Amino acid sequence: MRKTFQKWLLIFVASAFFLTLCLSFYLQTREAKSNSIDLIDLKLDDAVKQIKLNTRNVEAIRIMTESEALAKARALAEIILSNPEVLKEKGWPGRMEKILDVDEVHIINKDGIIIASSSATGYDMASNAQSREFLKGLGDPDFEFVQGAQPRGMDQEIFQYTGVSRLDETGIVQIGYYPTRLANAMSLADIENLADGFRIGNHGSILITKSGKIVSSINDKLLGMRMDSFGIQSGTLNKKEPFYATIEEKKYLCKPKIFSPYVLIGILPIDEMYVSRNEMVRSLVFSNTILFSIVFLLVSFLVDRVVISGIFHVNRSLEKITEGNLNERVDVRSNPEFVSLSNGINTTVSALKDAITEAAARIDKELEFAREIQLSSLPTVFPPYPDRTEFDIFAxxxxxxxxxxxxxxxxxxxxxxxxxxxxxxxGKGIPASLFMMTSKTMIQNLAESGRSPAEVFMDANRHLCENNEAEMFVTAFMGILEISTGKYTFVNAGHNKPLIRQSVNGYDWIQTKPGFVLAGINTTLYKQAEIILKPGDLLFFYTDGITEANDPSGAFFGNEHLKAFLNSPEAIDAGPDQLIHLMKKEIDSFVKDAPQADDITMLALRYKGS
Amino acid sequence: MEIQELKEGSKLTIALSGRLDTITAPDLENKLNSSLNAVEELVFDFKELGYLSSAGLRVLLSAQKRMNKQGSLVIHGVNETIMEIFEATGFTDILKIE
Structure with a gap:
């Protein structure tokens, strides 16, 4: 009972535990994913802002650089106008370079040829696509042109040329310089370098793709790879929804953001995404284990206190009641239900006890009736044959x-x-009583038909063996006295040997070998014997109720005591009636207050002669 | 009364001590009813038995009848008191007492 309850409680608590855990796991997973997506979104927004900012910076710096360069070129044109002779001065361009803080100064004539320069005098501007661009301004007095910055020379360093019309004659004043700040700003703004500046979490980053190709990544190995080589189609990217992708054997949560012509993809390793969830679940397992253990122990303890121990008490009491102790009272008062149960059981048992007492009284009464019927079948009137003087009999x-x-x-x-x-x-009880009646009637009937004692016993034995399912048996001693001669013929079926007092001698046992008890085995043979009684001889018959009468210490009355008492001066000359009363007194004084276990039966017969 | 059983193959030895009377005889009867299957040699050890009443005799008679069908019954260690009871009741004629 206790175990069954604990088993079910354990199953219940464990189920609740796992359910809670599964629910937490599911919610934490969702939370972790949503948090990760938010994180990626934030970073992507930052990246886009950075791109926009960079673009604006580059533009501002470009405008600044351009206006500064134009101002320098215009100043140079003014210098030449005020004094055209400087062009003939050797070293003037170099000096100007230093003064204006530029790297190259070129003065071009109306034919597009450089006429003054620190490095390229005589160069025909038409000979190169880059320089040729400036020739379109020849003859335009308002010509001002800032050429786009472009890489130059062996190291591909950004270089820029700016030119204005000469004021003194047709031609162009051109300066060349390294636009360092612009170059820095441009480099900073270069989308390819952008990814390096962004990390998402610890190991997440941003991939920038253009037309499905990675153009910027913190991981240089990925540069130039196509997104579809990771199984990601442009359709997936355009949906703007988060998705999972395996990149270099690592699984990532990815979220695209379109910033035309680029698609920025924020990626975060799955295991990192679940770090917080796993930690949360771990601590949940720990705390839940403690919590549910406490719940289990507490409920178990309480139910044990409140219910199970009560049931145990009730069961123990019920066991005692079942064993027959109807005085047992159930007294569990731990809660109202048990009080009610206890009272109910007590009432039932009490009613049962009354019923049993009543039934027992009825049975006792019926047994008493049976007893009376049994005893009434025995001859109890003494003297039984008042007109017969040849013998005295008492029983x-x-x-x-x-x-x-x-x-x-x-x-x-x-x-x-x-x-x-x-x-x-x-045996005892009603069966023994019925068997006794049968035996008694049978022996009487057989004897009255004129059979000898041995024949009577053999026939009675056979009949009694039939239908003797209870396997009872009878010890019996029967004798027939021929009154006229004193011949006494007797047979013994396993019964206590009677005693005989023959005239002058004292009492002694009638020594014959007894036959087997009646109703035991149907083939038993019985032998009879005879003695001749003389007037005054007395026979004393008894049952084992005498010899096996117990005193309070458990000792038997015994054969020797019986014989000794019969031969005592008090008893030796007593007649049948007196003898039996004396005998009874002797037995009573022996057993004292010990309960009588068996019937005590005595019969005395004195032959007085014909 | 105490009943001790010793089973060796088809041989069953039952040692009794105390009193075999109206109160204790049913115990022995129940024991025999449950133990006598397939027993071919039943031995009663009466060395420690002090008293035997007619109820006890009934159980012995019953056991004897059953063992007549399936084997043998021998009684060991019968003391003088019990021997007297066996003789007085004629049980010496039907029991094998050693």
Missing amino acids: AIFTAKEVGGDFYDFFMIDEDHLAVVIADVS
């Missing part, structure tokens, strides 16, 4: 509480023959 049965199987009997077979029987049916 008594002192019954134990329980219905026993002792009986005695005597009857005249004819005018000259008196039959005397004493017997003890094994």
Whole structure:
């Protein structure tokens, strides 16, 4: 019961535990993903802002650089106008370069040829696409042109040329310089370098793609690779929804953002995305284990206290009641339900007890009736044959509480023959009593038909063996006295040997070998014997109720005591009636207050002669 | 009364001590009913048995009848008191007492 309950409680608590855990896991997973997407979105927004900012910076610096360069070129044109002779001065361009902080100064004539320069005098501007651009301004007095900055020379360093019309004559004043700030700004703004500046979480980053090709990544190995080589189609990117992708054998959560012509993709490793969730779940497992253990122990303890121990008490009491102790009271007062249950059981048991007492009283009464019927079948009127002077007979049965199987009997077979029987049916109660009645009637009937004692026992034995399902048996002793001669013929079926007092001698046992008990084995043979009684001889018959009477210490009355008492001066000359009363007194004084276990039956017969 | 059983193959030895009377005889009867299957040699050891009543005799008779069908019954260690009971009741004729 306790185990069953604990098993179910454990199953319940464990289920709740796992359910809670699964739910937390699911919610934390969702939370982790949503947080990661937010994080990526934020970074992508930052990246886009950075791109826009960079673009604006480059533009501002470009305008600044251009206006500064134009101002320098115009100043140079003014210098030449005020003094055209400087052009003939050797070293003037170099000096101007230093003064204006530029790298090259070229003065071009109306034919597009450089006429003054620190490095390229005589160069024809038409000979190169880059320089040729400036020739379109020849002859335009308002010509001002800032050429786009472009890489130059071996190291591909950014270089820029700016030119204005000469004021003194047709031609162009051109300066060349390294636009360092512009170059720096441009370099900064270069989209290819952008990815290096962004990390998402610890190991996440941004990929910038253009037409499906990675143009910027913190991981140089990925540069130039196509997104579809990772299984990501442009359709996926254009949906702007998060997706998963495996890049270099690592799984990432990806979120695209379109910033035309680029698509920025924020990527975050899955394991990193779940770091917080895993930590959360770990601590949840720990705290839940403690929490649910406490719940389990607490509920288990409480139920044990409140319910199970109550049920145990009730069960223990019920066991005692089942074993027959109807005085047991159930007294569990731990809660109202048990009080009610206890009261209910007590009431039931009390009612049961009353019913049993009543039934027992009825059975006792019926047994008493049975006892009375049984005893009423025995001859109890003494003297039984007042007109017969040849013998005295007296018998008594002192019954134990329980219905026993002792009986005695005597009857005249004819005018000259008196039959005397004493017997003890094994067992007690109604069955023994019925068996006794059957045996008694059978022996009487057989004896009255004129059979000899041995024949009577053999026939009775056969009949009693039939249908003896209870396997009871009878010890019996029967004798037939021929009154006219004193011949006494007897047979013993396992019964206690009677005692005989022959005239002058004292009492002694009638020494014969007894046959087997009646109703035991149907083939038993019985042998009879005979003695001749002389006037004054007395026979004393009894059942084992005498010899096996117990004193309070458990000792038996015994054969020797019996014989000794019969031979005592008090008893030796007593007649049948007196002898039996003396005997009973002797037994009573022996057993004292010990309960009587068995019937005590005695019969005494004195032959007085014809 | 105490009942001790010793089973060796088809041989069953039952040692009794105390009193075999109206109260204790049903115990022995129940024991025999449950233990006698396939027993071919039943031995009663009465060395420690002090008293035997007619209820006990009934159980012995019953056991004897059963063992007549399936084997043998021998009683060992019968003391003088019990021997007297066996003789007085004629049980010496039907029991094998050693």
